[in-house]
C-alpha cells in the first residue's frame with residue numbers, strides 16, 4: 095500500500111481535529127485514495143498536550159524539525175499568524191514538501207510569493223480550510239464551477255460576526271453586549287478585532303476573489319468595514335422593510351474593474367443566505383452558466399475545519415506523483431494566465447443604500463432631502479418615517495435607494511448633513527439584492 099507521511103505544525107483546535115479525523119476515518123480515507131495517510135511527526139509548543147493526543151507520532155516543540163524532516167512528504171501548517179508560518183511554509187517548499195494550510199491570513203498576504211515558490215519546486219499548496227472552514231468552497235470555485243465565467247461571489251464568511259448579528263436581531267441586544275458571549279463560545283480569533291472589523295472576512299474574500307477571477311491576491315486593496323458601529327435600531331428598521339443585515343464579503347467583476355469589499359449589508363430576507371444564522375457560514379457564487387449557487391456549513395471548529403484539511407491531504411495523496419501541469423493550478427487558472435486586474439476603490443463601487451436620517455419634525459425637511467437625492471439622480475426605492483416619541487421633536491427617516499455610485503452617495507450625504515433640520519450624522523448601509 096502506498097504511504098503518505100504527514101507532519102503537522104500546531105496541534106491546537108484544528109490540529110487536534112485533523113489528527114482525530116485522520117485516525118477515526120483511516121479505513122474510509124484509504125478506500126477512497128488507495129493511500130495510507132500517516133502522521134509521522136507533530137510540532138507543538140505544548141509538548142505534554144501534543145504527546146497525550148498524538149500517541150502514534152514523534153512529537154517535538156521545534157517546528158523546523160518537521161519541515162526539515164526527510165521522512166515527511168507533506169507539512170500541514172496550523173499555527174496561524176503570518177511571520178513564523180510564512181518562514182516555515184517557504185522552508186517546507188524549498189525542501190520539496192507539499193503544504194496544506196488552514197491559514198487565511200498567510201495565503202491572503204503572502205500567497206503570491208508562496209505559489210511562485212511552490213511552482214518552482216513542483217509541490218502542491220492546498221488551502222481549502224482557509225476559507226469558510228468545512229464548506230468545500232475552494233474546490234467548488236476551482237473545479238466544480240470551472241466551466242463558468244464567475245461573475246460575483248458574496249459570502250457570510252465570519253462566524254463570530256454572524257453570531258453577533260443574529261443575537262442583536264433576535265434578542266434586541268447591542269453589539270457590545272454580544273461580543274463577550276461570542277468570545278466565551280470560542281468563535282472569535284485570538285485578536286477579536288480581526289473578526290469584528292472585517293479583517294478575517296477580507297482575508298477569506300481575497301482568496302476567493304483570486305481564484306474566482308484568476309488574479310493575484312490583493313488583500314491590501316480590499317475595502318474593509320466591520321460591524322462595531324452597527325446600531326440595533328438599524329437592524330430593526332431593516333427588518334421592518336423586509337431586509338436582514340449581514341457582514342458580507344462581496345467580490346464582483348465589472349467593466350471598470352473588480353469590486354473587493356467587506357461591509358455590513360442589507361439583503362432581502364427572502365434570500366436563503368439572509369437566513370444563515372448563528373456562527374454558520376454561507377457563500378453564494380454566480381456563474382454565467384449555472385446561475386447563483388449557494389454553499390452552507392460550519393465555517394470554524396475542530397472537525398469541520400479538519401474535514402477540509404483532510405480532504406486536501408487526500409488530494410495530495412492522489413496527486414503526489416503528478417507534475418504541476420497535471421494538477422489543478424493554485425489559483426484555478428494557469429499561472430501565466432493570472433491577470434493583474436484592477437481593484438475598484440470604494441468610491442467607484444456601485445450599490446443601493448439604506449440611509450437613516452435624524453431630522454427635526456417640521457415641514458419641508460423631506461422635500462429638501464428628496465431634492466438632494468433627485469439632483470444627483472439617486473432614485474428612492476422605499477421610505478419609512480417613524481413618528482417621534484411623545485415629547486420628542488426629532489424623527490427617524492429611513493430611505494432605501496436604487497443603485498448609484500458610492501462617490502455620488504457620499505456627496506448626497508454631505509449635502510443632507512448640511513441641512514439645518516438634520517441633527518445627526520446620516521447612517522448609511524449598503525444593500526445587495528444577490529439575485530442575478
Ligand code: HSE
Nearest residue numbers: 252253254282283394
Ligand atoms: N474567527 C473565524 C470566524 C474563525 O469567526 O469565522 C474561522 O476562520
